[in-house]
Amino acid sequence: xxxTATKIKVATIWxxxxxxxxxxxxxxxxxxxxxxxxxxMVYGPLVDLKEIPEGLDLVIVEGAVANDADLHHVLELRxxxxxxxxxxxxxxxxxxxxxxxPIGQKDCFERAYFENADTGQQIPTxxxxxxxxxxxxxxxxxxxxxxxxxxxxxxxxxxxxLSELVAGRVPDPTKVTxxxx
Amino acid sequence: MSKVIRVVxxxxxxxxxxxxxxxxxxxxxxxxxxxxxxxxxxxxxxxWGSCRICLVAVEGVPKLLPACMTYCSEGMVVHTENEQIKxxxxxxxxxxxxxxxxxxxVCVSNGACxxxxxxxxxxxxxxxxxYRFPSYEVDxxxxxxxxxxxxxxxxxxxxxxxxxxxxxxxxxxxDRGINAHVISDLNAPWGDSExxxxxxxxxxxxxxxxxxxxxxxxxxxxxxRAFLPYLNAMRGNHG
Numbered sequence: 001x002x003x004t005a006t007k008i009k010v011a012t013i014w015x016x017x018x019x020x021x022x023x024x025x026x027x028x029x030x031x032x033x034x035x036x037x038x039x040x041m042v043y044g045p046l047v048d049l050k051e052i053p054e055g056l057d058l059v060i061v062e063g064a065v066a067n068d069a070d071l072h073h074v075l076e077l078r079x080x081x082x083x084x085x086x087x088x089x090x091x092x093x094x095x096x097x098x099x100x101x102p103i104g105q106k107d108c109f110e111r112a113y114f115e116n117a118d119t120g121q122q123i124p125t126x127x128x129x130x131x132x133x134x135x136x137x138x139x140x141x142x143x144x145x146x147x148x149x150x151x152x153x154x155x156x157x158x159x160x161x162l163s164e165l166v167a168g169r170v171p172d173p174t175k176v177t178x179x180x181x
Numbered sequence: 182m183s184k185v186i187r188v189v190x191x192x193x194x195x196x197x198x199x200x201x202x203x204x205x206x207x208x209x210x211x212x213x214x215x216x217x218x219x220x221x222x223x224x225x226x227x228x229w230g231s232c233r234i235c236l237v238a239v240e241g242v243p244k245l246l247p248a249c250m251t252y253c254s255e256g257m258v259v260h261t262e263n264e265q266i267k268x269x270x271x272x273x274x275x276x277x278x279x280x281x282x283x284x285x286x287v288c289v290s291n292g293a294c295x296x297x298x299x300x301x302x303x304x305x306x307x308x309x310x311x312y313r314f315p316s317y318e319v320d321x322x323x324x325x326x327x328x329x330x331x332x333x334x335x336x337x338x339x340x341x342x343x344x345x346x347x348x349x350x351x352x353x354x355x356d357r358g359i360n361a362h363v364i365s366d367l368n369a370p371w372g373d374s375e376x377x378x379x380x381x382x383x384x385x386x387x388x389x390x391x392x393x394x395x396x397x398x399x400x401x402x403x404x405x406r407a408f409l410p411y412l413n414a415m416r417g418n419h420g
Contacts, residue, residue: 089286092307099284101314134314139307147306151286178301180285180292 007037008057008166011077012044012087015070016097016135017063019045020152021088025060027155035159038166056081058165064090064097065141069129078142083165086138087158089151089179096151097135105131148173150181157181191257200253207235207248210261217261218270218299221336222249223386225409225418226345229337233273234299237261245269267303274305279312280359282331283389289402290390296334297389320365322372326384326394328363333391335361339383346412351377363391382408 014022022045026032042053044060052073059081065071078084089095100108114121138144148161157177164171187202193215200209205228210217221232230250237248240258245266248259260266277283277296285297299305317330340352340363351374355364365371384392385404393402412418 086307093278093284094312095284095286098312098314099282099287101312102282102316136312137307139309140311144307149301149306172304172306174301174304174306178285179283179297180288180294 007040009040009042009053009055010058010060011042011052011056011081012046012060013062013073013077014045015061015063015073015091016066017088017090018096019062021062021091021150022046024150024152024155025087025158028159029155031159035162035166039162052076052080054080057083059084060087061085061091061138061144062087064094064135065132065138066097066135067129067131071132071141074138074142083145084138084142085146085148085161086144087148088153089149091138091144092147092149093179094135094137098137101134105133146170146173148177149179150177151179152181153177154181187255189253189255189257191253191255191259193259194261202253202255204253205249206237206239206246206251206253206257206259209253210248210259215261217248218302219249220295220299220334220388221338223338223342223406223409225413226338226341226386229341232334232336234270236266236269238263238266270299270303271305274300274303275308275310277334278305278308279310281313281315281317281333284331287399288332288390289393289397289399290332290404291400293400293403294390295388317362320371321395322370323374323377323379323395324372325379326371326381326392328365328371329391329393330362331391332389333363334389335363336388337363338386338388339363339392342382342386342409346409347378347380347382349376349378349380352383 041047043049059077061074061084065074086092090097109123113123148157150157154177157173160176161171161173188199189202190197190199193210196213198209198213207217217235220234221229222235228249230247233247235248236245238260239246285291320328343352344350351365352363354361355368356362365374366376384394385406390402
């Protein structure tokens, strides 16, 4: 087993998505033991840490950039990391979160918080980040180094890409997954 | 007196092949199991040449040419793939994906879509252009079928099959450039069309989830195209 110094520091984040990509990542099952000696998971929904640590080697982003907080997070993660992966169709293309874009924010709010609300009709502003005009793919906010398509990407595809990366190779994910997979 | 059709010899990807001079590079390539990706082209319908996915390089010609519209000639040297062609195909796909709202994961044609398959085949892993997120109608007025303009790539297969095979000419293109869109009759809802015969040929030839059968859920729409070579053969149509 390699020690911490030789492990790559990995952060994951779940922004505007359904967590399905993280689920698919966990679906690599016992193969996670093959990755474990090479990876230190230091930040993400699976790690109880509030602040994003410095000196990340790899960041895996699930979800589209849809609000102020998402944008803030990806900017900070990008600044602190060497390599960024957009994991899944929401991160790569906007996917389902971007379906609100053609409708417009005003009509979406109207539908969600007035038409479909029986009581307390109001647009929430306290304690929630402001929505961006459009939900956008991650690479339209920050530079992304690798794109893994799929909704969610199959566990096999995630395992393949991560195994290649820890082996020092940059794979072509379109060989193992596609949009809508 | 009928024109004499000559047989010509040409080279496609370093392979010497023969074809008739009234056959396109695409036809001859496919006869020899040389793969050229296509989108607007469909065997059995007239050529259209609008999508440019099948662009190939012909030595001595300064620009790339669509294989589906370029006839063979004696001594022609064709290359079906190089770095420039790969980059063009990716760009074309990025333009198509950014132009309308193609959300594969929730599309009835997910897994059976030619646009989706092309993206994977051509290694189009993301769209570097800003998405337009346009607002398009979904026409569900027809009893059996649906037209979701969000998924349309303007290949015009529906227009051609309805005109050339069914003979009804329900479909046409309206407007120009980025505003171009498919209309039924004189821009009436499909369900109100007086010319539509409800045959569904347009649905079956549509490469994406734009024209679909009603009652299909995500990934349930599989197109059946066996009628096209069959009808052409029965009618004695060639090419």
